[in-house]
Structures are given as C-alpha cells and as structure tokens.
Amino acid sequence: MTDNEEPSPPRSGSAGTDEGSFLDPALLDRMTDAFFALDDEWRFTFLNGRGEAIVRDAAEEPVDGELVGRNIWELIPNAVDTTFHDNYVEAMETQSVVEFEAYYDPLEAWLDVRTYPSESGLSVFFRDVSDEHERREQLRSHEEALAAITETLAEPDQTFEERVSELLRVGVDMLDTEYGTLSRVRDDRYVFEIVHAPDDSVAAGDTVDLSTTNCERVVLTEQSLALSDVSDHPELADRAGNADWGISCYLGAPVRVNGSVYGTFCFYDRDPRGEGFDEWQVTLVELMAEWVSAELERQVIQEDLRRQNDRLEEFATIVSHDLRNPLAVAKGQTELAAEECDSEALEKAMRAQDRMERIISDVLTMAQSGTAVESPEQVDLSTVARDAWGTVDTADATLSAEDAPTLTADRSRLIQLLENLFRNAVEHGGDDVHVAVEAISGGFAVADDGPGIPEADREAVFDHGYSSRADGTGFGLSIVREIAEAHGWSVTAIESEQGGARFEFVDAGSV
Structure with a gap:
C-alpha cells in the first residue's frame, strides 16, 4: 500500500489480519463472542454482528455507514489511554497474546477480552461478563464477611460485648446500613444493650416501648423480619420508632435463650433499599443471632454453675464444721463408754461413727474434685x-x-x-x-x-x-x-x- 492508497476492506466472505489467513464470516457471526479485526494502523478490517453492535454503542458519535476501514481510536476516542487501549498496543508491540478483564464505562459493562496479534494487525475477541463479575464480587464479599465473623468469634481475648460490637460492625458493612443493635426485651420495654451507630441518636442502655419498634414483630413471631422499604408496610410505617427515627429499611432476627425470646439482633437504615435484602444477607444475620443466643445461654449456664458451686462450698463448710464437730464428740463419748463396759452395741456404734467419718471425708473430697x-x-x-x-x-x-x-x-x-x-x-x-x-x-x-x-x-x-x-x-x-x-x-x-x-x-x- 502506497501513501496515497486508501485502505480496502477484506474480500467479501472472508476476514483476517494475517496475510493469506482467512476466517469464515458466517462462522464468526454465529459466535457468542463479539469479534473484530484491525490492521496495523488500527483500522477495522472485519467485525461480526455482535462486535459491530458493541462498537457502534461505544462510539462517541452515531456512526453511519460501514465501520470497515474506520480507525478504532477515532470512532471511540474516549477509549484512548484506557486499559483497552494500553493492552491492544502492548499486544501489537510485543506480538504476544494479551488477555484481560476490565470495566468499560460507556457500555456500563465488564468485558473479558482476548487479543491475538500478527504482523499485519490484531484480532480481538470479547464478551460481556458483567453477570459473572457480579457473582464473583458477591462471592468475594461473602467470603470476606465470613472470614471477618470467624475471626471475631475465634478471638479469645475479647469480651462478649467486644465481639458482639465487632459482629454489628461487620453486619453494618455487609448490609450497607447505618445502625446495628443487640437489644433485650423486658416485659413491654425494649432495651438497647450493644449498639453500632454513626451518631448518638441511640446508645446502649436506652429504653423504648416495644410496641414502637419493628422488633416487636420479630419477638411475637419468633421469626426474622426483612423490610426493604418500611413505607410499603402501613401497619409498621406509622410506628413511632420508624416515624420519629426515620427508619426506612430493617432486617432483624430473634435471639433466644433457653427456648424463650431474649431480644433481637437487628440492622436498619434511614434510606430504603432498592433491591431489598437477599437470602444470603438474611441467613448471615440469623447465623450471627444464633451465635449470640448460644453465647448468652453459655453465660447463663456459667452463672448457674457459679451459684451451684457457691452452694456446694457452703454445704462443704457445714459438713466440715457442723457435722464433724458433733461426730467427734460422739466418738469420744462412745470410746469412754467402751472403756467402762464391754458392749457389742458400743462396738457397732463406733463402726458406724467410723463409716460416717469416711462418708464426710468423701463428700468433702467430692465437693472439690x-x-x-x-x-x-x-x-x-x-x-x-x-x-x-x-x-x-x-x-x-x-x-x-x-x-x-x-x-x-x-x-x-x-x-x-x-x-x-x-x-x-x-x-x-x-x-x-x-x-x-x-x-x-x-x-x-x-x-x-x-x-x-x-x-x-x-x-x-x-x-x-x-x-x-x-x-x-x-x-x-x-x-x-x-x-x-x-x-x-x-x-x-x-x-x-x-x-x-x-x-x-x-x-x-x-x-
């Protein structure tokens, strides 16, 4: 090609970037991937139907007529100096295959791209992987949340309150809400026990009427409650807790101790959620609430054991002093009586006293064993x-x-x-x-x-x-x-x- 010659499109029914190498256009049009080929001056030499549609959508100005022979960077100048531009140039300069995944803002899509260079140009295959990318990002987010929760629960040096505070922080980040609370129900009152909040509008120790909260529904039904937009639920929207605090979305799960509802583990925000809470988010909040329930039950058991140990120590003291002392007197008197007369009844009494002493000794040992x-x-x-x-x-x-x-x-x-x-x-x-x-x-x-x-x-x-x-x-x-x-x-x-x-x-x- 001379300086004055115009670039000519590829031969009808063929496409390629390498001299003497051709691809069947019909085959390329049946591909699920988009495809286009460029010459060494960045001009289109072929586009399949899907590739042409995407290029026209990405062009800065509407394009009339054929795309073949047009310069990609002139058609799509906002792609210059992007990841796409840099990788295309790298493939041409190094004559190496370059594969990458990147977000293309004009199309609002994530694209998976594979480039195959030759001395005379570049072949590009690409496809929209936005759904796959979203799933991967969601999975990564889930893994990070689970890792954070696991790390929090496994921290031996943190108190129960510190670990619950960290769980609330993880939940707030995961759900993108402002508030997270562990609350306890006492009669008809709702007590905030541990709070994660961006301000001082609510704090640990605050108390409100249970009937003013969304949590009442959780307590009464003993089931989780997810509200993406509280205003869609008139029976709840008018409650003072929602109206006065501006609560627009809510997700809460019941906390149970010894079979009864202790309170709720919940998250809420002042803005409604467009897409609502998904099943994963509800399940994760329920799992955190289950851990809180188990830990509270363990604390109750420990407190019961402490009280039992206190009673056992008190009992051991009674056995040690209040039983051993009169037993010692009885033994002494029996021995004196045995010196004065030979009686089988006294021998039986002394054997019984010895057995009583062994029992007392064993009971005292068991009290601490x-x-x-x-x-x-x-x-x-x-x-x-x-x-x-x-x-x-x-x-x-x-x-x-x-x-x-x-x-x-x-x-x-x-x-x-x-x-x-x-x-x-x-x-x-x-x-x-x-x-x-x-x-x-x-x-x-x-x-x-x-x-x-x-x-x-x-x-x-x-x-x-x-x-x-x-x-x-x-x-x-x-x-x-x-x-x-x-x-x-x-x-x-x-x-x-x-x-x-x-x-x-x-x-x-x-x-």
Missing part, C-alpha cells in the same frame, strides 16, 4: 504413689511404682485419686493384695491382683453411690473419675494380667 485443675505441675508419679500409699491402712499389701511416669498434675489431688484406688484394692483384694503403678502409652495405670471387677459392672463402678460392700460409701471410684476428668484424663476399668482390677488413665484428647 470436679473443679478443673488450674495450676498443674510436673510430678514424679512413683514418689506421689509412695506418699499416697503411706496414708492408707494397707496392712500387708505391697506396692510397686518404679515404672510410674512423670506427668503434669495437681499433686494433692493426684494423691487423693491414688488413695482411693489403693483403699479400694485393699478393701476388695485383701490385706496381702499387690498393687502396681506403671506407665502406659499416653498416661498411666494402677493394677492389682485381687478378685477384679465383673465386666458388666466396669462402667457402673464409677457412679456415685455404687459399692459392692455393705459398709462402703460408694464414693471412692466416683471421686477417682472426677479428679481424672478435672485433669483432662479419661479413666477405664479393665481386667489386669493377674485377673484383678486395672484402671487406665490417658489424656482424653488422645482417646
């Missing part, structure tokens, strides 16, 4: 076993503990555990029973060569009150289990190699 171990330390189990052995009336029984491991435990409570096992072995195995304390994988075991425990009873022996002896307290092995669980151990009763009883203790996390 279930409490979690707070400050465990490294202890040599062989040494602890010998110390515990020395506190029990073992008669001619024997102990071997040289194979016992070193473990992390509360020493005094571990001694209590072993004392109960040793006493149990002697009481059931006789004065000459042999007891062994040894290491096992993940823990330790205490075994004896006594009569053992029937297989059918090996679970029941740990129950409160279970005893195979008429004079037993039924607390010994239940204390063993509670002390073990307080350390995070599981305990299992099986048969020893000698046919006796064997108790195995391992970390519950490894079972």
